[in-house]
Amino acid sequence: MVPARATGAAVAGADLDRDQAELRFHELYRANFRPVQGYAVNRLGAADDVPDVVAEVFTIAWRRLADVPPPPADRFWLYGTARRVIARRHRSAGRLRNLLGRLAAEWHPTQQPPAGAFDPVTEHVLAALAELKAVDREALLLVHWERLSYAEAAQVLGCSANAVGIRVHKAKARMRALLGEETGGGRHVAVVRPNGAIDGS
Amino acid sequence: MDLDTLLTEAAPARHLPLDGPDSPVAVRLYGQITAQPPGARQSRRRRYAFLSLIGVAATAAAAAVTLALLPGSPAAPGHRGGQGRTTLAAWSVIKEQHGLLRLTIRELRDPAGLQQMLRAAGVPANVRFVHHYFMASTSDRGMPKGCLKPRMSNEANAKLQGKILPIHPWPTGGVAVNIRPSAIRRGIGLYLKAWAASPGTSSGAYLSLQIDLVRATPRCTGS
Numbered sequence: 419m420v421p422a423r424a425t426g427a428a429v430a431g432a433d434l435d436r437d438q439a440e441l442r443f444h445e446l447y448r449a450n451f452r453p454v455q456g457y458a459v460n461r462l463g464a465a466d467d468v469p470d471v472v473a474e475v476f477t478i479a480w481r482r483l484a485d486v487p488p489p490p491a492d493r494f495w496l497y498g499t500a501r502r503v504i505a506r507r508h509r510s511a512g513r514l515r516n517l518l519g520r521l522a523a524e525w526h527p528t529q530q531p532p533a534g535a536f537d538p539v540t541e542h543v544l545a546a547l548a549e550l551k552a553v554d555r556e557a558l559l560l561v562h563w564e565r566l567s568y569a570e571a572a573q574v575l576g577c578s579a580n581a582v583g584i585r586v587h588k589a590k591a592r593m594r595a596l597l598g599e600e601t602g603g604g605r606h607v608a609v610v611r612p613n614g615a616i617d618g619s
Numbered sequence: 620m621d622l623d624t625l626l627t628e629a630a631p632a633r634h635l636p637l638d639g640p641d642s643p644v645a646v647r648l649y650g651q652i653t654a655q656p657p658g659a660r661q662s663r664r665r666r667y668a669f670l671s672l673i674g675v676a677a678t679a680a681a682a683a684v685t686l687a688l689l690p691g692s693p694a695a696p697g698h699r700g701g702q703g704r705t706t707l708a709a710w711s712v713i714k715e716q717h718g719l720l721r722l723t724i725r726e727l728r729d730p731a732g733l734q735q736m737l738r739a740a741g742v743p744a745n746v747r748f749v750h751h752y753f754m755a756s757t758s759d760r761g762m763p764k765g766c767l768k769p770r771m772s773n774e775a776n777a778k779l780q781g782k783i784l785p786i787h788p789w790p791t792g793g794v795a796v797n798i799r800p801s802a803i804r805r806g807i808g809l810y811l812k813a814w815a816a817s818p819g820t821s822s823g824a825y826l827s828l829q830i831d832l833v834r835a836t837p838r839c840t841g842s
Contacts, residue, residue: 439657447649451640456632463631473648480652539620543629562623563630593622 439483446479450496457500460563467507475500494573546596550589557585712736723795724813724828741800743808743840765838766810776832784830794826808833808840
């Protein structure tokens, strides 16, 4: 039987014995497996790296269980961990051109459409997102894709809610310029397809 | 359609099926994670070691592969596991399908034997086991005496490593890596350095393995 999530608060921060740890991790895992996977998919597309990222995030959570805050902040902690895991993998891939034998594609978050691809409008949005500054993009995506409030996104990013609001505002302004929503003729955005072809728009 | 709606609709996760926590993938992963010792509160140094070693050492430069996983303590050599458990060797080299060798290191013993085994299996290798904390590095100073880096760009080096060291297997205790001997070009060898991040801890030491390409020479790799 799955225990109530409230028990997490009672054990968080304490030295955990094996049973407590498993109980807590079980709840954490069940409640957050899909959201963490969704986060990884949203940042990496349908990349092969998604299962590895999910595995690494939960492995870290298991090893650092005492540091994981109680719900609902545990999800923000996991998102923050996933963000760092992806960033580290990106850095490593950049240095090593893929650590473990798989040549990594250039890391363009959200620019790699999954097989089957999106409709042209979505592809334009994804391509425009890839042109944002990383910190602004992450704030925007946490709010719109992970459906977090500014305060919640601030916990993931380790900044103030006000800073998140500013980043989201800047990101949206840039998106509007790129997509031409307000000007009616913004900058054209190239769409990079999985086969490497570049479509202008 | 306004920007907010466009953005929301564009989320890749909305267009892809996600596995639930009861899916076979999730259940298998859960079992693999919880088979390791649970994480009690750790000292800052210990935590840093773990974070720096799991997956990729962030400080590793262009020409190294570093793997780090928790050793499976029940399988550690020299120790009897529970009833019915077998005792595994400190390391093993197993011929797999498709011309691959699977190297698993469970305990830092007999590096010379492992080196000899790898060379006999067609891998010009230099093997070192380090019994103290070591941070992954590709500095020339980290190379053993008589070993030199190959003359190639970092990118070519990493690409060649990708061919020689394809996707790593999930270790059954220790740290494991697949090696494809047929991808090792003439004049190229492997320098393997394994170390334990924090030996002697109650929950087991973190075994790590760094692999660099080196010039194959009699002094460094035996041929």
